[in-house]
Amino acid sequence: MTTIYLVRHGIAGQFGDFENDRDRPLTPEGQGKTHRIARHLNTLNIKTELILTSPYQRAHQTAQILLKEGLSDHLETADFLEPDSNFDPLHQWLTHWPGKSLIIVGHEPNLTNTAAHLIHGTPNNNIQLKKAGIIGLETPSKGEILGRSTLFWLTPPRLLL
Amino acid sequence: MTTIYLVRHGIAGQFGDFENDRDRPLTPEGQGKTHRIARHLNTLNIKTELILTSPYQRAHQTAQILLKEGLSDHLETADFLEPDSNFDPLHQWLTHWPGKSLIIVGHEPNLTNTAAHLIHGTPNNNIQLKKAGIIGLETPSKGEILGRSTLFWLTPPRLLL
Numbered sequence: 001m002t003t004i005y006l007v008r009h010g011i012a013g014q015f016g017d018f019e020n021d022r023d024r025p026l027t028p029e030g031q032g033k034t035h036r037i038a039r040h041l042n043t044l045n046i047k048t049e050l051i052l053t054s055p056y057q058r059a060h061q062t063a064q065i066l067l068k069e070g071l072s073d074h075l076e077t078a079d080f081l082e083p084d085s086n087f088d089p090l091h092q093w094l095t096h097w098p099g100k101s102l103i104i105v106g107h108e109p110n111l112t113n114t115a116a117h118l119i120h121g122t123p124n125n126n127i128q129l130k131k132a133g134i135i136g137l138e139t140p141s142k143g144e145i146l147g148r149s150t151l152f153w154l155t156p157p158r159l160l161l
Numbered sequence: 162m163t164t165i166y167l168v169r170h171g172i173a174g175q176f177g178d179f180e181n182d183r184d185r186p187l188t189p190e191g192q193g194k195t196h197r198i199a200r201h202l203n204t205l206n207i208k209t210e211l212i213l214t215s216p217y218q219r220a221h222q223t224a225q226i227l228l229k230e231g232l233s234d235h236l237e238t239a240d241f242l243e244p245d246s247n248f249d250p251l252h253q254w255l256t257h258w259p260g261k262s263l264i265i266v267g268h269e270p271n272l273t274n275t276a277a278h279l280i281h282g283t284p285n286n287n288i289q290l291k292k293a294g295i296i297g298l299e300t301p302s303k304g305e306i307l308g309r310s311t312l313f314w315l316t317p318p319r320l321l322l
Binding site: 128 | 205280281285287288289299308309310311312313314315316317320
C-alpha cells in the first residue's frame with residue numbers, strides 16, 4: 001500500500017508574461033500560501049519518502065517549499081509530470097515504485113485525471129483541485145492500482161489556511 | 162447550483178448492545194468529537210439552508226449537534242437516508258429541491274455511493290468516509306445532476322480536529 005498525495009502547484013505568474021510557459025514562477029502570494037500550507041501539513045504529521053515533481057518552474061518551486069518545510073528529505077523531477085502528459089508513464093512508474101509514501105507535485109487536469117484513473121479506472125473532470133490543493137490516495141497493497149485505489153482526502157487550500 | 166455537504170454520523174455505541182440498530186446513540190467520545198468538528202466547520206463559514214438527516218438515532222444526534230453549533234437553522238428527517246436505502250428517492254429529492262446549500266447526515270456506504278453517483282454516474286466503493294467525515298459537492302446549475310456534479314472536498318475527521 002502506498003499513500004500518495006497529489007499537490008497542485010501554487011499561484012503562479014500570468015500566462016503570457018513569460019516567453020516560455022515552463023518558466024512561470026510562483027508569485028510572492030503563491031510562495032507565501034504554499035509555505036503556510038506546507039507548515040499546516042507538517043502539523044498533520046505528513047512525512048513522505050519522496051517528492052516527485054514536474055520540472056516546470058511553478059511546480060518545482062512548490063516542491064522545494066514542501067521539501068524545505070520538512071514533508072520529505074528527497075526531491076526528484078519527472079518529465080512525465082509535465083502539463084498534458086499521458087497517464088501511462090506515471091502509471092508504470094507508480095506500479096513499480098517500492099515506497100510507501102509519496103508527494104507528486106504537478107498540473108491540472110493531469111492530477112485530477114490521475115486521481116480518477118486510480119479510483120475509477122477512467123479519467124474524469126468532476127474533481128476540483130485548486131492551486132496548492134491536495135488529494136490523498138491509497139493504492140492497494142497488491143495487484144493493479146487502476147480503479148482499485150482509495151480516495152481519502154481532497155482539500156481546497158482555503159480549508160487548510 | 163447547490164452545495165451539498167455529506168456528513169457521516171459520529172462514533173456510536175456497539176452494534177449488538179442495542180435491541181434495534183436504529184436506536185444506537187453516539188458515544189460520549191462521538192458527541193465530543195462531533196461538537197469539535199461542527200465548531201471547526203463554523204469557523205470555515207459553512208452555513209446551510211437545511212440539514213437533512215437519517216432518522217436513526219446516531220445520525221439524528223449528529224444532525225442536532227450541527228444544528229446547535231449553527232451550521233443551519235433547519236433540520237428535517239428523511240426515511241430515504243436510512244442505511245441500505247436505494248439512491249433513487251434521494252436523487253429525486255435533490256433534483257427537485259430548490260435550495261442552494263444543504264447538509265445530509267447519514268450512513269455508509271450510502272454517502273460515498275451518493276457522491277460517486279453524483280460525480281461519475283455510478284456507485285463506487287473507492288471513496289473512504291470515516292465517521293464524522295465530510296464530503297463537499299456542487300451540483301450543476303441546470304440539468305441532470307448524476308455524473309455532472311463536482312467533488313471539491315473530502316476530509317477525514319482527524320484532519321479537522
